[in-house]
Amino acid sequence: xxxxxxxxxxxxxxxxxxxxxxxxxxxxxxxxxxxxxxxxxxxxxxxxxxxxxxxxxxxxxxxxxxxxxxxxxxxxxxxxxxxxxxxxxxxxxxxxxxxxxxxx
Numbered sequence: 001x002x003x004x005x006x007x008x009x010x011x012x013x014x015x016x017x018x019x020x021x022x023x024x025x026x027x028x029x030x031x032x033x034x035x036x037x038x039x040x041x042x043x044x045x046x047x048x049x050x051x052x053x054x055x056x057x058x059x060x061x062x063x064x065x066x067x068x069x070x071x072x073x074x075x076x077x078x079x080x081x082x083x084x085x086x087x088x089x090x091x092x093x094x095x096x097x098x099x100x101x102x103x104x
């Protein structure tokens with residue numbers, strides 16, 4: 001259902017201590033599509049136990065009715081949390097460079 005995303009809010013956290021250090025809202029179709037395509041390209045494996053990690057980004061995928069479709073956390077260790085579970089990336093990678101550039 002993330003293909004119905006109309007905007008993406010991204011919160012950035014400090015990699016060393018996990019404190020919030022910035023937020024942006026994406027409304028341009030090209031930016032949103034890049035984020036969605038990148039997420040869809042990942043092959044993930046659900047983990048049974050939650051790892052100890054620091055969150056680097058939280059992505060709120062929002063539909064045209066301004067409802068959050070999904071909230072995805074990305075850790076500094078490449079763990080991804082959504083749907084109440086942590087997942088490890090088996091194939092592909094998060095385009096951190098693209099996200100980082102959005103904050104500049």
